[in-house]
Amino acid sequence: MPGTLTWQWIAAEARRRIAARLWPPGARIPDEADLAAEFGCARATVNRALRELAAAGLLVRRRKAGSFVAAHPVRKATFEIPVIRQDVEARGLRHGYRLIVAETLPAPAAVQARLGLAPHAPLLHLLALHLADGLPFCIEDRWLNPAIPGVAGADFATVSANEWLVQNRPFSGGGIAFSAQAADPQLAGLLGCTPGAALFVVERETWAGAEPITAVRLTYAPGYSVAATI
Amino acid sequence: MPGTLTWQWIAAEARRRIAARLWPPGARIPDEADLAAEFGCARATVNRALRELAAAGLLVRRRKAGSFVAAHPVRKATFEIPVIRQDVEARGLRHGYRLIVAETLPAPAAVQARLGLAPHAPLLHLLALHLADGLPFCIEDRWLNPAIPGVAGADFATVSANEWLVQNRPFSGGGIAFSAQAADPQLAGLLGCTPGAALFVVERETWAGAEPITAVRLTYAPGYSVAATI
DNA sequence: TAGTGGTCTAGACCACTCA
DNA sequence: GAGTGGTCTAGACCACTAT
Numbered sequence: 001m002p003g004t005l006t007w008q009w010i011a012a013e014a015r016r017r018i019a020a021r022l023w024p025p026g027a028r029i030p031d032e033a034d035l036a037a038e039f040g041c042a043r044a045t046v047n048r049a050l051r052e053l054a055a056a057g058l059l060v061r062r063r064k065a066g067s068f069v070a071a072h073p074v075r076k077a078t079f080e081i082p083v084i085r086q087d088v089e090a091r092g093l094r095h096g097y098r099l100i101v102a103e104t105l106p107a108p109a110a111v112q113a114r115l116g117l118a119p120h121a122p123l124l125h126l127l128a129l130h131l132a133d134g135l136p137f138c139i140e141d142r143w144l145n146p147a148i149p150g151v152a153g154a155d156f157a158t159v160s161a162n163e164w165l166v167q168n169r170p171f172s173g174g175g176i177a178f179s180a181q182a183a184d185p186q187l188a189g190l191l192g193c194t195p196g197a198a199l200f201v202v203e204r205e206t207w208a209g210a211e212p213i214t215a216v217r218l219t220y221a222p223g224y225s226v227a228a229t230i
Numbered sequence: 231m232p233g234t235l236t237w238q239w240i241a242a243e244a245r246r247r248i249a250a251r252l253w254p255p256g257a258r259i260p261d262e263a264d265l266a267a268e269f270g271c272a273r274a275t276v277n278r279a280l281r282e283l284a285a286a287g288l289l290v291r292r293r294k295a296g297s298f299v300a301a302h303p304v305r306k307a308t309f310e311i312p313v314i315r316q317d318v319e320a321r322g323l324r325h326g327y328r329l330i331v332a333e334t335l336p337a338p339a340a341v342q343a344r345l346g347l348a349p350h351a352p353l354l355h356l357l358a359l360h361l362a363d364g365l366p367f368c369i370e371d372r373w374l375n376p377a378i379p380g381v382a383g384a385d386f387a388t389v390s391a392n393e394w395l396v397q398n399r400p401f402s403g404g405g406i407a408f409s410a411q412a413a414d415p416q417l418a419g420l421l422g423c424t425p426g427a428a429l430f431v432v433e434r435e436t437w438a439g440a441e442p443i444t445a446v447r448l449t450y451a452p453g454y455s456v457a458a459t460i
Numbered sequence: 461t462a463g464t465g466g467t468c469t470a471g472a473c474c475a476c477t478c479a
Numbered sequence: 480g481a482g483t484g485g486t487c488t489a490g491a492c493c494a495c496t497a498t
Contacts, residue, residue: 002360005485005486005487007486018400018437019402022322031464031465032464033463033464039425040489042490043465043486043488043491044467044489045488046485047465047467050465062497063466063494063496063497064463064465064497065463065465066464066465071395072312072313072316072318073400074310074312074316075311076308076309076310076311077309077311077406078309079309080287080304080305080306081306083302083303085303086256086304095361112234120409131429136488152241166302167255170248172250173460174460175457175459176457176458177455177456177457178408178429178431178455178456179455180411180452180454181411182428184376187421189477194315196410196412197318198397198410198412198427198428198429199410200408200409201410204460206460207473222410224409226407226410227405228406229403229404229406230311230403230404230406230434235466235467236468261484262484271468271469272468272469273469273471273484274468274469275468277484278468280484281484281485291483292475292476292477292478292483292486293475293476293482293483293484294477294478295484296482296483296484299482306495336496341461362463377493389484396462
């Protein structure tokens with residue numbers, strides 16, 4: 001009960017009680033008002049602390065019902081999604097970029113579905129290679145909505161679409177998925193690895209409101225991994 | 231400016247201004263006090279809104295200096311880390327579990343390093359297979375600190391360590407990493423896939439305070455992916 | 461209907477850090 | 480030294496929902 005910042009101390013104390021089974025899984029914990037009285041602070045302070053625990057997945061809060069210890073403590077991990085150039089430079093390497101294909105054509109059905117577009121709608125297709133110290137780092141295979149302002153005038157041979165979008169077309173939402181894929185001959189050739197090598201794949205779709213912006217598939221050279229703290 | 235909840239409306243308005251380059255990347259935005267005056271609300275309400283944007287990576291906030299639009303908008307994605315059984319059942323499949331190996335021996339150097347343990351410290355090593363509708367779903371390769379209370383009495387032939395830990399040893403922190411790996415003959419045999427297949431791998435370490443709990447490597451059958459919204 | 465969390469206010473003090 | 484964000488308070492009203 002020392003002079004630590006109050007809401008963080010309350011949050012830590014609540015974690016302790018959950019860990020110690022004073023508040024067992026599924027149990028209802030005291031009211032915000034009761035806890036405020038116990039800790040000798042304002043209810044808003046307790047609210048702030050419990051909100052954090054709920055965001056961390058340790059509590060489930062329901063109006064009128066109360067706050068409950070999560071029966072199945074689903075942990076959450078937050079990953080940062082950096083721009084590829086920064087990702088390379090953060091490793092102390094020099095970033096390089098090479099545009100391979102730029103064409104406008106109807107997207108494959110799978111891409112159309114991901115973006116919720118009408119069939120046969122022509123999209124700008126970009127295939128590019130990112131390099132780290134001259135070695136293949138990542139393949140950027142992107143489909144871009146040509147209706148986006150500024151796309152027509154952008155020079156994707158100089159600036160990667162990845163970076164152009166970050167700086168020019170902030171998105172409001174989207175989805176991201178991680179998976180593993182074996183290198184087919186084309187990927188192996190571009191990445192300079194053996195065919196069949198296990199590659200880490202990131203697929204991402206982004207929207208600005210209801211309008212689709214882009215769908216991209218990033219295929220990383222062998223050895224890539226994504227890390228976070230939980 | 232209609233009757234939406236205030237802090238969420240302020241957060242949305244701030245996002246709009248950032249997207250519209252009214253507040254360009256790197257620029258300093260007005261004080262909390264100024265914004266409160268502009269929006270006609272209390273400073274705490276503005277604070278709540280801007281704190282959300284900072285957590286989302288769109289703003290960088292520094293005392294005395296002010297709040298700045300992030301120069302490189304690092305997006306963040308939050309993934310849920312479910313218990314494997316729930317992961318299977320959420321797909322509408324029946325979960326099965328089979329313990330393959332349980333032994334106590336000094337961990338490999340890599341595992342010792344991940345957990346910060348002294349060399350030659352004996353750990354409980356568990357190798358188990360999770361099934362979905364009878365088919366291999368995931369291999370759980372785990373090293374467990376035997377000093378953890380209750381471990382000695384747990385029956386990991388019946389309950390997976392994954393599930394036992396979640397229900398008995400809440401952790402306070404740790405790390406998680408995603409990567410891709412080719413199936414070696416042993417993995418291929420256990421997962422019923424062809425050797426060389428690209429597999430999705432999750433590695434996780436957890437601690438309770440300063441004490442290491444476990445290091446685990448989850449190798450998923452081909453086709454597995456992890457998704458989130460951003 | 462009534463209890464609970466969600467939010468807002470107006471004011472205050474503090475901690476950090478830039479100038 | 481002074482400006483800014485970080486936090487706390489005491490009180491209030493509202494929204495949702497279990498009963």
